[in-house]
Amino acid sequence: MEQQEGLLVLRIHFTSEDLPRTRLAAGPDAMWEVLLSLYRLQRPQGAAVFGRWRRRIRAQVPGSVRLLTDLAPPTGYAVDFLTPATGTGSLQAGVEALRGTSRSRLRDDLTELAARHPGHRVAGWARELAQGRIQALDGLVDAVTQYASVCLLPDWDRVSAEVRHDRLLRRKALAEGGWPGVLRGIHPSARWSFPVLELDYPAEHDIVLDGRGLILQPSVFCWGPPVTLLDPELPPVLTYPVADRCRWSASSGRPAGRREPAIAALLGRTRADALEVIALGPCNTTQLAGRAMIPLPTASNHARVLREAGLITTHRDGNQVRHTLTPLGSALLNGHLTPPTAPAQAP
Template identity: 40%
Template sequence: MLRIHFTTEDLLKTRVISSPDPMWELVLSVFRLRRRLAVARYEPWYRQVRADAARSDLLQRVRLMLMPMIPASGYFPDFLTPENRRRGGVESIIESVVGSPGSVLRGQLDLLDRGRGSAWLERLYEADLAAREDLRKLLRDYHRIALAPYWNVIRNSVEADRAIRTRALLDGGVHGLLHSYPPLMRWAPPVLHVRYAVEQTLHLNGRGLLLAPSHFGQGPANSLADPALPPVLVYPAGHDRTAAPVTVRALGRLMGGTRASILIATETATTSGELARRVGVSAATVSHHLSALRAAGLLNTLRQGELILHTRTSTGSALVNAAHTSGT
């Protein structure tokens, strides 16, 4: 259990991440690559990444370098998920990881059980320049194979969760937001109780908290081990269990004013009943059109407590924005 203590200032500074964090997704995807049977939704990704990585030595490098740093359970180094360069793009983040000071590398790698680690990890511990270059190339190659081709799916997952949190914030303020996470989290002001791998207490002390939904997150939440670093809480994003692959046939079913109205109305997370009232059709009609929009990859449907909420994917938003731009 992780107990996060808030002050009034912390509540004012608490926010939800605006887009997926590439390094958190990378680190957590390594867990999924290792534990493919845990969740069936990752099975297609697992099969494709394994096949693509097998065409080179990438899978071997992941096993020798990344997996010793990211064990099957427990601690992994904070320097793998830097917050300070997140807005600079993937290359900037990778450079921040690779350029971590030697003292940071040694201090954080000391917390790992390196008894069965690779010789490469020992060279990284000594801040060896060749080991740093190996890490740079590995992170670039892994991102290119395991993350970049799936970034739309990752982004949709995070944006759908963010839409739910936005609704909770609008309906109930920050307290409503923090109450929107059961069963993973329980908000008992001024403490947020979070399902976590170890017993830990974190005092925010006026710094606020960054809440970060993750597509590859699964099970308990994750956070940084060093309480002096900017506080972040990474948790599994809600996902659309009814999503279907996008097909030309499905896209062809989108023609019509009712579906366009529904798509426009789902800018924020919305229930079927609300959509029926806004668009002026029956619940059965809304349900039919929601199925078509989901099949075309333009809508996500997620469960939040007893509510079933619908929100646009980034593709759906792009379609609406294009229509606004062209005046149609």
């Protein structure tokens, strides 16, 4: 389930046995990234982070993606069986678990989908899926595999790197403050007071762990509040946004041999990266250099050029200067301006 409007509260109830059994996922979970990236394709939020990825893959999305969007509408409930627990998080394990979904799980989740989306017509193939028809399930497995191969696997090394980076940050928090420190820092909306973790959520929802522990699953494509499964009897998992997507967003969308987007042709790839980093939030030049992974003198030069072009403003904050995106820079990044075809001066 994922939705951004009308946030209420998710409550996760711990016992003294649950904290020692809570664990950080070892890496990204392909099935969660499939589901959450579908939301990123269907919604405009997060242009500064996901815009380049969306522009690159939109024309390549296979037609079979409609099977997935039938089960994961743009807002609200998506069927739980699309994100099965596998232990490894690999695509192969995920599609094998999906293929093994019980008839009762298929039927119950699709009944829930119809009830929660009364205006969303259940497709004929999904009705066959609810009946446990093997052809419908095979078609769904093929759709997941095709979508992931085209839209996720080219960036999987970067996704994995960001999840590993998040794990390092959480392990540091665990060493310094125990699980309470991790849980309080998992998201800006997190509120921890033993034995309950509260988070912003699109609905009032409670999960009683009852000694099962909790899997904390970082995700690159999660945007807004963390997400979880609707059925509280399923293995408890909380999927949350990785701590810092700046590096991924600055480098994603550029597989070898692909044509650079117009903004990169206009500004130069590195300068376009710098502009997108600043779009994520005001930063000083040292932060710009670190997030864009460029030398400090290069970051200073790019900030000067972007400022002279009217795409950012720079103001002094104590002993430092901070760079902020201007309305013109935002319009350029969000596609409301058409860049000229002739490139600017090389950076």
